[in-house]
Structures are given as structure tokens and as C-alpha cells.
Amino acid sequence: MxxxxxxxxxxxxxxxxxxxxxxxxxxxxTDQTWPVPVLAVLMLIGTARGKPExxxxxxxxRKAKWxxxxxxxxxxxxxxxxxxxxxxxxxxxxxxFVSGFPIVGWVxxxxxxxxxALNLFGGFCVGCxxxxxxxRVRLPGFSKAPPPxxxxxxxxx
Numbered sequence: 001m002x003x004x005x006x007x008x009x010x011x012x013x014x015x016x017x018x019x020x021x022x023x024x025x026x027x028x029x030t031d032q033t034w035p036v037p038v039l040a041v042l043m044l045i046g047t048a049r050g051k052p053e054x055x056x057x058x059x060x061x062r063k064a065k066w067x068x069x070x071x072x073x074x075x076x077x078x079x080x081x082x083x084x085x086x087x088x089x090x091x092x093x094x095x096x097f098v099s100g101f102p103i104v105g106w107v108x109x110x111x112x113x114x115x116x117a118l119n120l121f122g123g124f125c126v127g128c129x130x131x132x133x134x135x136r137v138r139l140p141g142f143s144k145a146p147p148p149x150x151x152x153x154x155x156x157x
Contacts, residue, residue, distance in 0.1 A: 005147055008074035010155065011067055016052030017120040020086075024113045028106065036109060037094040043087030050080055072156045075144040082119075082127020086112050119155075129153025 020039065027035045039053075046053035061067040089108050096105035119125045132152035134142040146152045 005073035006076055007071040008076050008079065009069050010072050010074075011062075011070040012052055012055060012058045013079055014070075014120060015058040015061060015067065016046075016054040017116050019054040019057050021113065021116045021120060024109060024116070028109065028113075033094075033097045033102070033105065036090050036097065036105070040087050040090035040094055043083055043090060047080055047084035047087055050076065052083065074147060074156060077142075077144045078125070078128035078131035078153075081131040081142075082125050085127045085130070086115065123155035125153045125155070127153075 020043075023035055023039055027033070042053035046055075052058070058067070062069070089112050093105040093108035093112075096102070096108060115126050129152045131142055131144070132146045135145055147156070150156060
């Protein structure tokens with residue numbers, strides 16, 4: 001188990017979370033389900049690439065000087081895992097919507113909304129915490145331990 005940290009841009013993570021939250025809330029308010037599979041695909045592509053799905057929004061905001069990088073020594077793997085889990089939940093929501101189970105689809109969508117809001121506004125990433133707990137039980141593929149002195153899942157101060 002390694003603890004080597006990399007510079008993770010938390011501004012990029014938070015920008016993607018804010019856009020994700022806005023899209024999902026607008027999706028619910030307008031009762032349009034089509035954005036859910038689009039967002040699921042973007043999140044899963046972001047997971048595969050190892051970058052948040054709305055990096056292009058972050059770059060535009062940076063270029064306009066509305067936001068600046070917040071590089072923090074951290075493990076990128078738990079954030080990537082959390083993004084993939086969220087994408088998986090939205091893929092499940094998509095299957096529920098197309099299978100005629102809209103209540104299940106909205107429940108799965110609202111789980112993602114709640115977890116994104118908790119991370120964005122409360123500074124706690126449940127997906128990151130799960131990653132670190134899986135590391136603790138030595139599950140293969142979960143090789144990173146939380147940075148020293150940090151509660152697993154808690155955003156660095």
C-alpha cells in the first residue's frame with residue numbers, strides 16, 4: 001500500500017461537481033430523463049480518462065480568470081473511483097427509466113445528487129471514503145491509503 005501523493009486540482013473536481021449537480025437538478029425539475037444517460041456516459045468516460053467529465057468548463061472558467069487552480073497533494077484514484085461509482089448509478093438510473101421504472105431511476109439519480117451535494121458543500125466524498133475503506137481491507141486494486149492525518153473522504157483543508 002502506497003501513500004505517494006500527486007498534485008490534484010480540487011478546483012477542477014469542484015467545477016465538475018457543480019455542473020453535474022446543476023444538470024441533475026435541472027433534469028429533475030424539468031422531468032427530462034435524457035440528460036441522465038448523457039451524464040452517465042460522460043462520467044464513465046471521465047473515469048476511464050482519469051479526469052473530471054467537465055474539465056472543458058473548468059478550463060473556460062480558468063481562461064476567463066473566474067477560477068484558479070487549487071493543487072493539493074492528494075490521491076487521484078479515490079476521486080476517479082467516486083466518479084465511476086456515480087456514473088454507474090446514473091447508468092442504473094438510465095436502465096430503470098428505459099425499462100419503465102421511473103421511480104427507481106429518480107431514486108438512483110437523487111442518490112447521486114445527494115452525494116455530489118455532500119461533497120461540494122460539505123467537503124466529504126463518500127466514494128473516496130469507500131475507496132479508502134476497501135484499501136483498509138486490502139481489496140486488490142485499492143492500493144492508496146488516505147493522506148496522513150486526513151479522515152478518509154474528507155476534503156483537505
